[in-house]
Amino acid sequence: MRPAYRSDIDGLRAIAVLLVVGFHAFPTAVRGGFIGVDVFFVISGFLITSIVCQAVDRGDFSFATFYARRINRIFPALLLVLAACAIGGWFLLFPTDYRDAGKAIGFGAAFLANIALLHDSGYFDTASELNPLLHLWSLGVEEQFYLLWPPVIILAWRWKNGAVVAAVAILVASFATNLLLTPAHPSAAFYLPVTRFWELMTGCLLAIVAAKQTAPLSAVFAQHAAILRNIGAIAGLGLIATGAALIDRSRAFPGWWAVLPVLGAAMLIATGPGTWMARRVLGNRAMVYVGLISYPLYLWHWPVLAAVRIVRLGEEPPPLMKLIAVLVAFGLADLTYRFVEPKIRYRPTRAKTAAVFVAVAVVGLIGAGIFVADGVPSRFSAGVQIVTRDHQAEAMPAFRRGSCFIDSGSRFAGVCDDAASAGQPRIALWGDSHAAQLYPGLHAVQQSEGGFSLSQYTTAACPPIFGYVSVQTPGCTAANDSARERLKASKPDTIILVARQWRDYDGPDRDPAAIDAMIKATLAELRQIGIRRIVVVGKFPSWHTPPRRILAQAYRAEAAGLVTLAEIPTRDRAPRLDRSEAEANERLRAFFTAQGAEFISPTPVYCNQQGCLLAVPGSGTPVTFDGSHLTVASSEFFVRQVARDLLGR
Numbered sequence: 001m002r003p004a005y006r007s008d009i010d011g012l013r014a015i016a017v018l019l020v021v022g023f024h025a026f027p028t029a030v031r032g033g034f035i036g037v038d039v040f041f042v043i044s045g046f047l048i049t050s051i052v053c054q055a056v057d058r059g060d061f062s063f064a065t066f067y068a069r070r071i072n073r074i075f076p077a078l079l080l081v082l083a084a085c086a087i088g089g090w091f092l093l094f095p096t097d098y099r100d101a102g103k104a105i106g107f108g109a110a111f112l113a114n115i116a117l118l119h120d121s122g123y124f125d126t127a128s129e130l131n132p133l134l135h136l137w138s139l140g141v142e143e144q145f146y147l148l149w150p151p152v153i154i155l156a157w158r159w160k161n162g163a164v165v166a167a168v169a170i171l172v173a174s175f176a177t178n179l180l181l182t183p184a185h186p187s188a189a190f191y192l193p194v195t196r197f198w199e200l201m202t203g204c205l206l207a208i209v210a211a212k213q214t215a216p217l218s219a220v221f222a223q224h225a226a227i228l229r230n231i232g233a234i235a236g237l238g239l240i241a242t243g244a245a246l247i248d249r250s251r252a253f254p255g256w257w258a259v260l261p262v263l264g265a266a267m268l269i270a271t272g273p274g275t276w277m278a279r280r281v282l283g284n285r286a287m288v289y290v291g292l293i294s295y296p297l298y299l300w301h302w303p304v305l306a307a308v309r310i311v312r313l314g315e316e317p318p319p320l321m322k323l324i325a326v327l328v329a330f331g332l333a334d335l336t337y338r339f340v341e342p343k344i345r346y347r348p349t350r351a352k353t354a355a356v357f358v359a360v361a362v363v364g365l366i367g368a369g370i371f372v373a374d375g376v377p378s379r380f381s382a383g384v385q386i387v388t389r390d391h392q393a394e395a396m397p398a399f400r401r402g403s404c405f406i407d408s409g410s411r412f413a414g415v416c417d418d419a420a421s422a423g424q425p426r427i428a429l430w431g432d433s434h435a436a437q438l439y440p441g442l443h444a445v446q447q448s449e450g451g452f453s454l455s456q457y458t459t460a461a462c463p464p465i466f467g468y469v470s471v472q473t474p475g476c477t478a479a480n481d482s483a484r485e486r487l488k489a490s491k492p493d494t495i496i497l498v499a500r501q502w503r504d505y506d507g508p509d510r511d512p513a514a515i516d517a518m519i520k521a522t523l524a525e526l527r528q529i530g531i532r533r534i535v536v537v538g539k540f541p542s543w544h545t546p547p548r549r550i551l552a553q554a555y556r557a558e559a560a561g562l563v564t565l566a567e568i569p570t571r572d573r574a575p576r577l578d579r580s581e582a583e584a585n586e587r588l589r590a591f592f593t594a595q596g597a598e599f600i601s602p603t604p605v606y607c608n609q610q611g612c613l614l615a616v617p618g619s620g621t622p623v624t625f626d627g628s629h630l631t632v633a634s635s636e637f638f639v640r641q642v643a644r645d646l647l648g649r
Contacts, residue, residue: 008273009043010291011282012265015237016040017294019244021301021329024135025322032247035261037138038199038254039240040298042265044142045203052150053211056157063150070146072348075356077296077336078139082109082363085132085303086370090379092310094388094552097130099375104133105367109360111143118191130314132306135298137191144193145200153204164212167205174198182255184474189254196254199262206270226274233277236267296341297333304329313549315576383555383568387548387615391625391632398440398632404456405436410475412482417490418453427647428455428492428531430464430483434540435498437630441639445647452647455490457483463499465515466522472505487529494533494648495526497597500540500628502588516591523595533648534597538585540628541606542578547614547622550576571611582607598645605641 016039023033051069055061082105089101107116113136152170156162175198181189189195243260251257272278281287290297304325308317317325344352370376377385399405403413420426429435429442436458446454462468462476466484470476487495503515526534543550554568573579585601592599606612606623613623621633630638639646 006273007288008275008278008282009047009269010294011278011284011287012039012043012268012291013294014287014290015240015282016043016265017298018290020135020298021326024302024305025326026319027249030244031249032244034249034253035240035243035247035258038258038261039265040138041142041196041199042203042262042269044145045200046207046269047203048146048149049153049204049207050211052153053163053207056154057211061154066150067146068348068350068353070143071353071357072345074139074143074295075360076340076344077299078108079356079360079363080336080340081299081303082133082360082367086363086366088303088307089132089370090376092307093375094384094549095375095377095380096388096390097310097375099371099373099390101132102367102370102373102375104131104136106364106371107367108133108136108139109364109367111140113137114140114144114191114193118187121187121191129309129316130306132303132310134306135302141191141193141196142200145197149200149204153208163208164205167201167208171198171201171205174201178254178258179256182252186252199254199258202262202266203269206266229271230275230277232267233271233275236264236271237277237281239264239267293330293333293337296336297329300332300336301326301329304332313545313553313576315545380552381555381559383558383620384552386620387551387555387622391548391622392629395437395440395625395629395632398443398635399433399436399458400439400456401436404439405433405458405460406479407460407475410479412457412479412486416457417455417486421453424452425493426453426455426490428457428487428490428495429498430457430487430495431498432458432462432464432500433460433629434500434537435464435496437635438496438498438537438639439635440632441635441637442646444636445639445643451649455486455492457486459483461505463502463505464497464522465502465518466525467518468515470505484525487526487531491530493531494535495531496535496537496646498537519591520595523597535646535648536588536592536597536599537646538588538599538601538603539581540602540630541612541623542581542628543572543576543624544578544627545576546626547572547624551614551622570614571608572614573611577612600642600645602638602642605638 016036019030019033019036019039021033022030023036027033051066052061055066085101086105089098093101103116104113107113113133117134117137152166153163156166159165174194174196178189178195178198181192181195239260241264243257243264247253247257247260268277268282273283305322308321308325309315344356374390377388380388400416402410404416406412418426427442429439436456439454439456439458442454446452457479459473459476459479461473462470462479464480464483466480468476468480502519503512504510523534550569550572554563557563558565558568582601582603585603589599589601615622616631616633616637619633621631623630623634623637625631
């Protein structure tokens with residue numbers, strides 16, 4: 001059950017893996033390198049279907065043999081990488097990160113990484129650069145394909161052209177689903193197998209057509225076949241190169257854009273091993289070598305790059321360091337290819353297959369145990385445990401996520417408006433996540449001092465501007481329309497407006513003058529509603545490296561005796577801190593005060609000449625749980641510091 005070897009396909013594998021590695025190591029230089037995964041999908045569909053077709057034609061296809069070969073091919077290298085991440089994470093990762101890595105190990109071992117990533121995707125995603133197993137999503141898609149496609153083709157093979165009909169039907173349905181989901185639900189379109197199967201099915205169709213090709217070529221076509229194949233191979237490589245050049249993370253992907261790498265890969269495979277491109281470019285020794293180690297290289301490169309970023313507390317490593325990391329990944333891939341894969345893949349026995357299967361399952365269970373143990377925080381000192389606690393999980397209920405802090409397509413719940421109290425003013429909070437983060441502080445002051453009722457209308461990635469149309473958040477306009485109706489009904493005395501970005505949520509190419517006009521119109525409409533007092537809260541300090549990582553590293557150094565408690569920093573400054581927020585606040589102050597609104601800058605509360613606070617004074621809790629969103633303790637601290645100006649009393 002092995003198709004005839006083609007060195008050009010190994011060369012195509014090399015192109016795919018080099019694109020992916022280049023993108024992950026140097027994302028600004030190889031912006032479209034992630035299309036290498038789409039090339040891999042076409043190759044996988046072609047090879048797997050070739051195996052099945054040839055075995056069916058011989059009459060000796062066996063599901064047991066097929067899946068045993070898949071285990072022997074995939075599991076040994078995967079076992080090494082999963083085990084390395086479990087062991088390395090024990091020493092490198094803080095509790096919440098190790099907990100998330102444990103979850104990734106468990107789902108990766110079950111080939112469900114794509115489903116787990118889709119479930120976890122959202123506005124407050126953990127930085128993907130620090131997830132050592134992020135890349136296993138594509139392996140999940142392939143394994144799901146391996147489970148579903150062979151039974152379908154075996155059944156369809158019984159009818160004349162049944163396999164072709166089944167492949168075309170799946171391809172068309174999957175491609176249509178991809179086109180429908182990509183604009184509305186980009187994360188689902190990226191990770192779901194149903195939106196990726198058309199890429200695999202393109203390779204499958206090539207294999208089916210090749211297996212059923214019995215009629216000789218026409219004399220006219222045969223005469224020009226070599227020329228046509230060479231032209232097709234050059235065009236195929238050109239399509240992949242065009243995709244790598246034109247596609248980047250700003251594109252709606254996969255969508256129509258994925259046709260470029262998929263069609264390019266299909267043309268290179270279809271033109272066969274005899275073209276000049278196949279012999280001289282794809283089939284040369286260097287490309288074939290990279291293709292042979294492409295699978296372990298794909299598995300190793302991302303954990304190695306992630307480890308470098310983790311050691312640097314999330315800061316982007318310099319180019320030389322990333323180049324060394326890539327070379328290390330090549331070395332690990334070579335060792336895996338030479339000394340691990342041959343022992344099982346090329347000298348298989350039932351005992352070896354069962355052993356490696358059980359070993360991957362055990363490592364998956366260990367990952368699940370790490371997740372259940374919450375990342376084993378007992379590995380660290382009390383100081384590390386405090387700052388690395390899952391402050392984001394604590395913040396979401398306090399922000400009232402899902403009811404009064406909504407995502408696109410949701411509606412504000414009834415509880416977003418407190419019951420009116422006679423003689424008490426109402427304060428409304430309207431804006432994006434940076435508005436939602438003020439609710440815990442406002443609620444704490446309300447509970448301790450009373451004297452006002454609260455309304456909250458906050459939407460992720462949606463500034464408080466009537467009529468604002470967002471590509472990033474399609475439901476932003478509807479959410480703000482809903483806020484308008486609630487404001488008309490509740491008629492607050494004071495409204496607090498907060499946005500992380502006022503002008504460039506959807507990129508710097510938005511017309512600033514047009515946005516300014518919309519903001520002015522919004523302020524005018526709020527006054528027409530009867531809101532007498534408008535307060536705008538400016539931009540909060542933003543870190544390239546979250547304070548919790550900075551503090552955790554300092555406490556880890558203290559536990560190792562490298563620094564004293566007195567030397568643990570209380571403030572941070574550039575380059576880890578984005579100082580542009582303070583400058584932006586002064587521009588915002590000038591704009592909003594000119595419109596008659598009151599403006600509060602968070603900068604003086606958190607920052608001075610020595611830098612910006614890393615932890616809330618007196619509690620040790622980090623001021624933010626990521627780069628810019630306040631922890632609950634920080635929200636309460638900020639609101640109490642500016643309560644007089646914020647509440648107007």
